[in-house]
Amino acid sequence: MLVSCPTNVGKRSRLSANSLVAALVVVCAFLWSALWPAAGVAAASSPVASSDRSPYLVIHLDAVSSATFFELYDSGCLANIEGAFRNGKVVRQAVSPFCPGTETLYPRIVNGNGQFDACPTAWEYVDRTTGSHTTHTETAVGLFSILPRYALTQAIHALPGLEWLSGWGLLNVGRLLRDYHVVQFFWFATDVRGHMFGTQSQQASIIQLDHFIGNLMRQMTGKQFNLVIYADHGMSDFQFIVDPDRAMAQAAAGYALLCCYPNLYLRDPARAEQVATELAGSDEIDFAFYRSGPGLVIGVHAGGKVLFSAGPAGIAFEHEGKDPFGYSDLGYAGEPLSDQSWLDLTAGASYPAVPVQIFRYMESPLSGDIVVVIDPPKGLLTPTCPAGCHTGLTDSSATVPVLLVGPDIDCKAIDDHFWLHTLYRDVLQIDPSQLSAVDREPHYATVSSRGISLAVSPARQLYVRANVNDEGWDVLGEVSIARTFNTRAWVGAGIAARPTLEDAAAKTPGSSIQAALSARAEVFLGPLVLDWQNTLTSAGRSSRVSIRCEFKSGSLVEWVHPSQLRLGIMW
Numbered sequence: 001m002l003v004s005c006p007t008n009v010g011k012r013s014r015l016s017a018n019s020l021v022a023a024l025v026v027v028c029a030f031l032w033s034a035l036w037p038a039a040g041v042a043a044a045s046s047p048v049a050s051s052d053r054s055p056y057l058v059i060h061l062d063a064v065s066s067a068t069f070f071e072l073y074d075s076g077c078l079a080n081i082e083g084a085f086r087n088g089k090v091v092r093q094a095v096s097p098f099c100p101g102t103e104t105l106y107p108r109i110v111n112g113n114g115q116f117d118a119c120p121t122a123w124e125y126v127d128r129t130t131g132s133h134t135t136h137t138e139t140a141v142g143l144f145s146i147l148p149r150y151a152l153t154q155a156i157h158a159l160p161g162l163e164w165l166s167g168w169g170l171l172n173v174g175r176l177l178r179d180y181h182v183v184q185f186f187w188f189a190t191d192v193r194g195h196m197f198g199t200q201s202q203q204a205s206i207i208q209l210d211h212f213i214g215n216l217m218r219q220m221t222g223k224q225f226n227l228v229i230y231a232d233h234g235m236s237d238f239q240f241i242v243d244p245d246r247a248m249a250q251a252a253a254g255y256a257l258l259c260c261y262p263n264l265y266l267r268d269p270a271r272a273e274q275v276a277t278e279l280a281g282s283d284e285i286d287f288a289f290y291r292s293g294p295g296l297v298i299g300v301h302a303g304g305k306v307l308f309s310a311g312p313a314g315i316a317f318e319h320e321g322k323d324p325f326g327y328s329d330l331g332y333a334g335e336p337l338s339d340q341s342w343l344d345l346t347a348g349a350s351y352p353a354v355p356v357q358i359f360r361y362m363e364s365p366l367s368g369d370i371v372v373v374i375d376p377p378k379g380l381l382t383p384t385c386p387a388g389c390h391t392g393l394t395d396s397s398a399t400v401p402v403l404l405v406g407p408d409i410d411c412k413a414i415d416d417h418f419w420l421h422t423l424y425r426d427v428l429q430i431d432p433s434q435l436s437a438v439d440r441e442p443h444y445a446t447v448s449s450r451g452i453s454l455a456v457s458p459a460r461q462l463y464v465r466a467n468v469n470d471e472g473w474d475v476l477g478e479v480s481i482a483r484t485f486n487t488r489a490w491v492g493a494g495i496a497a498r499p500t501l502e503d504a505a506a507k508t509p510g511s512s513i514q515a516a517l518s519a520r521a522e523v524f525l526g527p528l529v530l531d532w533q534n535t536l537t538s539a540g541r542s543s544r545v546s547i548r549c550e551f552k553s554g555s556l557v558e559w560v561h562p563s564q565l566r567l568g569i570m571w
Helices: 017-035 066-074 079-084 102-111 136-146 163-170 173-179 189-197 199-219 244-255 269-280 339-346 354-363 420-428 501-506
Strands: 056-061 089-095 182-187 226-231 240-242 256-260 263-266 287-291 296-301 304-311 314-321 370-373 378-380 399-405 444-448 451-456 462-469 472-483 487-498 512-525 528-537 540-550 555-560 564-570
Touching: 056 199, 066 089, 066 199, 066 399, 079 199, 089 420, 102 136, 102 420, 163 182, 163 199, 173 182, 189 199, 226 420, 244 256, 244 263, 244 269, 244 370, 263 269, 269 287, 269 296, 269 370, 287 354, 296 354, 304 354, 314 339, 314 354, 339 354, 354 370, 399 420, 444 555, 462 487, 472 512, 487 528, 540 564
Parallel strands: 056 182, 056 226, 240 378
Antiparallel strands: 089 399, 226 399, 256 263, 263 370, 287 296, 287 370, 296 304, 304 314, 444 451, 444 564, 451 462, 462 472, 472 487, 487 512, 512 528, 528 540, 540 555, 555 564
16 A cells, blocks of 8 residues: 655853753754755755766665566655656666575675675575584674675664654765765565554555655755665565475475475485475465476476476576466467576566576585475565565565666666565676775864864874864874764773872872873764764863764864864864
8 A cells, every 4th residue: 555645844161051952952953954854845956976986875775676666656755766867767667586585685686696695585594515504693793794794783763663763874974985985775674564564564664764764855956876786686565474494394295395485394305205295285385396306396286387497598497277377368388498598588577587586596415305486466474574574586585676867887788577686786886895096084174272183194084183182182093993873982002191199189280191091983964964072081081972964065163061162174
């Protein structure tokens, strides 16, 4: 069901109450203007062209089918996205490889590999060549290990009510585009909402993202970058729940080594045909596929059999009984086709390129002896997916949207449909792990009536900071230990000169040089940065809290609690 489009979316002095109220008003006003969902199209146009190759912002939209996305897009509910890609390329029929799940697909997308090789085939799987068993936890750890460090917290932002944290993060994209050639932003909320609440809730989340993209485009006016939005796989509502793992265990009896959808590993692989035939007769399973000699995969279903055979010219499809995929209606007559030709023929069909999907999946040594499939209206029995799932071969799971625009994207060269795992490698021709040419952090210098501060970066994630004020001085080396779209954490060590405890008690001038440890945290909100630093010496602990505003010209204004105003530059 389509959701409706919204129509509006010396001595230190204490800080006075009036000053505090004024500061809070300013911050709240900025938050309101920046984060509150605003109606209308972003004022900014498409990203600005450049003679040099510009950075890429790639937005990963999790678990959204092409049908669900374009129902909103075509009805005008995604005005900001539509405006951003008005001069770009809108692909309605990109096809995500089987099995549709982020744990299996994201590794293939980032490495551009059409084969699974060492990529996971499910949450749990067995490697027949080594006999090793990879658990659900190990797969999750592996997935998070290849996600960008700055994006790790975005999985938490997917929880209902926390999506605004990811929207806040989009306001800080400019900082990451300076440091990375490819910035990946993950909107996981659509997956959570689709699983838990269904399509209508998922579409509401897409509309929310559209508002945040509008804020992003207004903020990025004049900046040079390429913009891509894609969904990694789809999502289907279901009418009733089945338990394929239980069905596999029952059909295999005592021969099951591991049952984890969609894979059944047998202690005796020679029994694959027998077990698959039994599975095809169960109510839980739509298809059961098994290998039958080199270059041949057979699938059994309630209405007959399908055969996928591979040769030099490609993969051929035959069927005994009815054609469950409807390819004969598309003019297919049994000839072998290449992977791309299968996609060209069936991209708009209910079952896109199934011979390629299954055959390539089962080429992996990590796939099961039997691969089962359930399609809508069936859904998986899981405690976290009461409304929707992405399990099968239909277009609702496999066909996804991709939108592209930017100075380095040749929209005319992009096909109207392509395999999603080729997005980075072939379509964009980028390496998502590639860093930009920037080899250091910005330098800072600030001055006030009470002192001066200098921060020089010799390399990425490193700072040498020097501060001189009426309380003493310090020189610290800092290293970045954590980064998100919204925050950054630093730890450091160095030396500091502070009044001794005896001098402070006697109220006499003097200081001593001591070793110093520091911890510093930054919180970003567009051009605003909240900076908190805690420094520990033998003389005691000192803290500094400031808010600075960084202007595009390179100048900055910094307010240091409780009443110090600094002016500075960054370069």
